[in-house]
Structures are given as C-alpha cells and as structure tokens.
Amino acid sequence: MPHPLDAAAVRSWCGLALEALGRERERIDAINVYPVADGDTGTNLYLTLESAARAVEAAFDGHGSAGTTPGLTDAIGAMAHGALIGARGNSGTILAQLLRGMTEVLTAADGSGDALGQALRRAAASAYEAVAHPVEGTVLTVATAAADAAATCAADRTAGPAEVARAAHDGASAALQATPGQLAVLGRAGVVDAGGCGLVAVLGALADALCGEVSATPVAVRADAPLPQAAGCELAGRAADGCGDPDGPAFEVIYLLEAGDAAVARLRDRLDGLGDSLVVVGGDGLWNVHVHVDDAGAAVEAGIEAGRPYRIQITHFGGAARVKEPAMTARAVVAVVPGAGLAGLCAQAGATPVAVRPGEPPASGELVQAIRQARAREVMLLPNDPDLRHTAAAAAEQARTEGVRVALIPTRSAVQGIAALAVHEPGRSFDEDVVAMTAAAGATRYAELAVAERQSWTMAGVCQAGDILGLIDGDVAVIGSDLVPTAMTVLDRMLSAGGEMVTLVLGAGVPDAVAERLERHVRARHLAVDTVVYHGGQHAVPLLIGVE
Template identity: 30%
Template sequence: MPEALTSQQIAAALRYATDWLGVYKEQVNALNVYPVPDGDTGTNMHLTMQSIRRELDTCDEDSMPSVAKAIAYGGLLGARGNSGVILSQLFKGFSEAIRDQKTVSPDTLKTAFEQASRLGYAAVMKPVEGTILTVAREVGTGARRAKVSSVEGLLECALKSGQDALEKTPDQLPALKQAGVVDSGGQGYLYILQGMLAYLQDKPLPEAPKIESYAGQQVEHEEFGYCTEFLMKDCTLPIEKVRELVAPYGDSLLVVGAEGYVKGHIHTNEPDELLSTVARHGNMVRTKVEDMSEQHTEILSMAGASTRAEEDLPQSGLVAVASGYGLVKVFRSLGARVVSGGQTQNPSVQDILDAAKSVTAREIIILPNNKNVIMAAQKAAELLGDHVKVLPTRTLGQGMSAAIGFSSFSSAEEQLESMQDSASRVTTLEVTRASRSVELNGLDIQEGGVIGLKDDELVFAGDTPEEAVLEMLKTTFTDQTVATIFTGPNVDQEQIDALMNTLQEQFPDLMVEVHAGGPDLYDYLVTLE
C-alpha cells in the first residue's frame, strides 16, 4: 500500500468512491428521517459526488492544485440538498489541506479530515449532533489518533472511528431512535470513504443491497414546506451578509461559497420572495424548490412498491424531465416522476433509468421535453424494455400539454397518439441570454444579450426580456390563444407587472396565467395553446 497518494490517485479514488456511493444510494435514501426532511439524502450526496467527478475529468490530474480546485468547485456547483451542501464543505476543507502538497501522506490526510470537519461545522448556523457533522468530526479524530505509516491504514482507522460515531447517532437524535435507523448523511459520508479505501485495495463494486423499508414512512411534517436552493455568481455581498439576509425566511439554513460562487439552502414557506430578494445581489445561476410533502409522498410510494401485488399496479406511469420549481410542480401535479434537468443540464441515461425504475406501474411513458435529452431517454427505454415508451417532446411546453392528457388507467399505446397530438398544438416561447456573440438567422447576437426562441428556433435578439415576449407574441397570437407564462429567478415583480400591463393593452383578448419558477437560465417561458 502507498505511503502517500499522488494527485492522480486522489482523483481516481474519488471517482471510485462516487461509484461506491452509487451502489448504496437507495439504502442511504431509505435511512432518511425527520428532522432533516430532504427525503433523498443518498441521491443528493451522489449528485454532489458526480459533480466533483465531472470536474476531475476535465482538470490537470498531474497538478495537486488543479485536482484540489476541481474537488472544491465541483462540490459546490453540484451540491444538492442539506446533505449535499454539507458534503461540499467537507470536501472544500479536504481540498484546502491537500492543495499545496506534492503528495498526500498519512499526516496530510489527517489534516484534511480535520479541516473537512471544521468547514462542515462552520457552514451550519445551528449544528446538530447525531448527524453527518458528528460522523465527520470523529473521522477526523480517528485519523489524528492513528499510529500508522500507510494511507490505507489511516483510512481504516478513520472509518472505524466514524462507524463507531454513526452507531451512536440514534442516542443523540430521538427521531433516529424512534425510526430504528442511523443518520443517513453520516452513513453516506462513510460509504464515500469506504469507496476510497476500496480503490486502494482494488476491491470490486458490491451488489446493491435490497431495500426492505424506508424510515421516511415515520417522518413528521415540519413547519416549513419547501426545500429551497440557489446558486449565484458575481455576488455583491459577503457570504455572512447573504446568510443574514436569508435566515429570517426559515430554517435548515446553509449558505456557503467557493471559487466565486455562493450556494444557499433553506427550508421555507416563501420560496418566491426569498429567491427574488437574493437575486438582487448577484446573478442567479440555478435554483431548486422542492415541496417536501410531495417528497414524502414519493418516499411512501417507493416504500410500498415492493409489497404491491401486480394486479394493484396502475397501468401506466409518467416520467418527465424538467427544471424550474414551478414547472416541476406542474408535472408532479399531473402524476409525473420528475427528473431534474433540461437546457445546459441534460440528465444522464442513468438519471432517467433511476427515475423510471422508481415508478410503480406496468408501463411507463417518458417525456424528455428537450431535443438534447431525447436520445438519452430513448437509450434508457431501450435498456428497460418494451414496457417503456418515449414520447419525443422537444420543449417543456409540449411536455406539459402531453402530460395533461396522460391517464394512469390507460395503456401507453392507447394514449401516445393523443398525447403527441396535444403536444403538437403547443407553441413554446423561450426568453434567455446568449452564451456567445454570433450572427445567426439574420440576427446580430451579442454575448449576454436577450434572445428569444420559438419552438427551439432562434427568432429574436434585442434589449429586454419583455420586448422578446411581445415581439414573438405578435407572430403567434390568435383570438383563441391562451398563454401560460413561467417567470425565471432573475425577473422581478416590477418587470412582470409591466409586462402584464403591456400585454393587456396590446392583446386585450389574450388569456394569461403567470407562475413563478420557470427554468433557471430563462427570463420567461411561455406556452401558447
């Protein structure tokens, strides 16, 4: 076993740890219980690790500073949920300790685990013992006390100390004892360290354990109903000020930063107002709002899936790819299991596979809702079998219209044609910002400028998002048109009110509905029927 790890070995160990956690992801999800009600702890931690792996794949692996930056940057950008944000800070601390080292010796690893724990605790306003923080602290303590000369030996000592701490978590949190489980985040963290050790020992990936029950069946509903997250760049406030700004809106608050970005997580009843307030102080890159009561319902359905008789299953289930919490809420209300993703955030085949496997139905229909996701959806369907069908919706507007016509009582074959017909009658207008300067379709487009797309075709370039909506409507409006507008996180209420007033003046017969929670990179998404 090596006495020290190179930057390439650190990168390889973390890649393998990502796959190792993936094996146990659902088991970690099954452990999750109140008072941390993000019901997909394993999934959130795995997504965070996958983001680290993506950054490692593009960094200079021969450079320890480059690997360290990839770990910190990837963790923050990919952090999901309470557990994912804390995990990102653990790895930020880890990366800071190794950044300036030529190799990672046992002594360096001791410092890295201790620094990981310090940053994890610093990220949480009111740290709670019996959680991932406790396990991370004891991992650091076990590492510091180890009297070994190899990295393998140090990891074994750290894991033993962390495992002992994990087994005591039910004595620290009554909710864990009541449910008869250990802390899910702490377990997930140990699986990551197990994966690093398994890489050093050249162990194969194990089989995924069978999930017999979900602790979330015993979850209580908390005061705040929406798990809300944001990722912002070019922030004009220090992180401490952002934390103070967000704190009054709820609890389970985390606000952290790395490499020029600020990441926030909070449970609140006012996600719209919170995101609008934060957006005034920087450029919003990504937001996510999850209804935790709906998460709980999904957990219960997954828990009961293995015990439902075949004759009790619905005929059809629905999977939809979507981003933007308002749109996600619509798809869920129409009976879909939602895969997070879309423009610039295309989900993988595995993401779609996982979602489809979690649907309890004889047949499944997948709505990719983006032209760049269709092939991944088709590949997932191919791997799953003939009972899974893909309706190749190219926009979120098409997907919503198709989902409205979905029925769990009808076979996929019976409703695919009518759903496709509904999708074809929808026009989708998207207002976003240009990622580069170019001349295209007779338009002079400047990087960062407002652009408008009609059913994926670039048709507008101009000065304001509101102008884009108005100009595109002029070419699509009819007396029977109904418009549904989803607003993005960078649009404030004053802009929305001004747009609505202008629409009323210029299109008095237009029926309009406005909803918050459009896709993160869009100012407006408009569906016309």
C-alpha cells in the same frame, strides 16, 4: 505497502470509495430514517462520489493530453468541485463540503500525515458551518470523531498519511456505533446514522488507498443495542411509521447557485425561515443549496433573488405522511424546463422538474434519475425541446428496462409542456392521458423572442448582432430592434390563425411592464383571447409565447 498522499492516491481513493458505496448503497438506503425517512442516502452519496470521480478522471485526462500528471492540488480540487456540482440530497451536500474543507488545507500542504490530520479537522469544522442547525448523532458527529482520531495519531510526528487515515476510519467507525444513543429516531429504529455510515465507507476507502491494502468489510448498520419493541420502524423497504416527522416539509429543493458571499448570507436567512434541513456549501461564487420546504417555488425564487440558480432538482416526499421508502404513485410527470420559475411552477403542479442551464442540456442519465425520483409506475416525460428528442427517448428506454412505463410526450417548447401538464389526469387510463396531453401540446403553437448573437441569414432576412428575433414554431419569422414591438408582431401573426389562450413566460430580468403591455395589446386586437403570465426565469430567451 503505504502510498504517499498525492494525485494518484486521490484517484485511487475515488475509485475505491465508489466501489464501497456501490456495495453499501442499498444497505444505507434501508436504514435512512433521518432527517427524512426517504430511503435514498446511500444512492445520493454514490451519485455525489460518482460526480467527484468523473472530475478527477477529467483532470488526469487533461494533464495526460499535455504530457504531464496532475499534482495533489489539482486532484483534490477536482474531487471537491465534482462533488459540489453533483451533490445529491442532504448527505451528498455535506460530503461535498467535507471534501471542500479538506481541499482548503491540502492545496497548501505537503501531503504528510500531519497535513491530512489538519485537513480532516477543517473538513469537519466546515461541514458544521454549512449546516444551519447541526444535530449530534449524525454524519457531523462522525466526521468530528474521525478528525479527532486523526489529529491524535498525527501528533506522533512519525505517523504517515496511511496511519492517520486508518486512525480516522477507526474513530469514525466507533462514533458511528454511538449515534443511536445520541439521536432518538435512530435509537427507536435500532440503526446507526445513514449519512455517517456512508462517511465511514468513504474514509475506509481513503485508508485502503493510502495503505495499499483493500478491505471489503461491510460497515455495521445495526445499533449495538437490540431493536426496541416499540420502535415503530421497519427496514428493508417497508414502512417507517414514526421514524420521520409526518408534518414536515413536502419538498426537497436542491440547486447550484452562482452568487456572492453577501447574497448567500441573505439567502441562508430566508431559506431558514421557509423550511428545515438547510445546507449551503461551496464558495468562490459557486454554491450548492439544499433545503426541505413546503413552498418549493419560494425556495427557488429566493435563489433567483440571490444570484443565478441552475440544475434545479425538486423532489416531492410523497405528501404529509412520509415514509422511509415513499410509496410508488400510479403516475407522474417529469418535465425539462429552461428556468427556475418554471421549475417551481411544475413542482407545484405535482411534476418532477429538470431545470437546465443554457448550453448545458441534460444527459439521458439525468433524465433517468428524474424518472426514478418520481417514484411512479407510469411516467409522462416532457422534453420541451426538439433537440432533446433523442436524449429523452434514450432515457425513456432505459427506464422501461427498470419496469417503469414511460410515455414520451412530443413537446417542443416549455409552453407546450405547460399545456400538456394542464390536462394531465392521473385518474384516467394511461393511453387516454397520453392522447390528451399530446393533443394539448400539439394544439399549442409556440414562439420565442431571442437576441441575435451575430450577423446571419434567416428566413426573415439578414439579422445583425443584438437584433430581437421572433421565432415561431422554431423558425425566425420577425426581426426587430425592440422586445415589445417585435413580440406584438409575433402575437398578431400567431393569432391571425385563431386562438383562445395566450401564455407569456417572462425570462430573467424581464420586467412585469412588458407582460402588461402585451396583455393590453392582445385585449385590444383580439377580443376573445385570454392571457396568462408566468415568471419563467430563463436566461437565454427573454420571452416565450404559447397560443392555444
């Protein structure tokens, strides 16, 4: 029996789509040869939809506590927002924009078949707008075919949303089978587009939710034409030689960004010059940015100039010779960092960074996902925060059940993480590397300069709101009124016990002149001590200090 397009249908759609992508995930991963043959399109779509589903459930929970039920606007808006903040990879980012496009129409519509047709047409158009250089034979083509089929069905004013959704699914399925003839890399591999395959599964779930009849028919992933003899691609986790561009960018960079429209327009231009596969989705001050680049640090810095980037994900494709399933490396490092600049620094050093926003510590599942993305048999996990000790331990335990050997290095600050990363050597034995990194972290005293939010008692006395607090090894040791003099006092106290190297990590908005004054102070008062400066980009803490 057909169901109306309302909040309950959106909730059902999320659940059915998540089930469908769960069934299809590995098959979609196995045919992922474009734009990068990295074998994760199905997984990225699943994680994106999972975030969308959680947001919808939260909307229902919120209304339930008030004794009400959400409307269509609330539900579809939550789904789109959840997808935006949880979007993974090129495919997940485009799916988030498709949902946002639907939301733009459905929040002001009546849930009719005609409204659904208009929503799918807006979704396809907005996805094209979000992609810097659209390519036919991809999920964009499939989305357009779905919208066209839906519009044709909706032209019959007697068609309800269930019929329109089924027409969209049928149109997308037909278009998907044509993608190998539109995109050469798919034709050589003998497969359909992976992102388009995922969209067909999602649209099938929408049709099932509205029709009230669930079908679990798998999406066809092979092309109608036979596999060419000279395809040069092998599926199911084996090498995909020739399917990707061996000279393409080495990193995938994704982050959420708080910025205005004008700043984002400038950001698009800059990132378009740095790399490819650029997709920027969102609006109303919140954006999800995705790009493939060789210089991950530059991509993050561009975000810092545009606004406030966070939840930064930087994934290395495995070098110039990228494959469909990147080869497992022997050992990798996963590091939690508090700022965009530190995320870029870690990525350039070969680590997988997990950049966090103040007040939003990562969950253990996020750390597990970062360990998986590192694609290594052995992983060094650097929490870089004493409050993340239990979270990191839970993530490490989960990863071990998946066959990854994980060592939790007890880093309590980002500067200890930098010290540990500096001595990391994949060529030596695992245990020796653990000992060396742990020793380097332990030999680094850490401090941070923070701004007091309110009057309170500290180990150094009473502080007032706005005071500069100098914390050494986690305890307030100095209270001052100005950043530089307070930092000088902290440095003198730390170096009174000796030291060979000072690391300064500047927070967002802290000028280089601060570092220059502190460097001069160290040279004048502590002759044999070297100083190194990094632009961390962290917002909550103006200055981090490490003394080795």
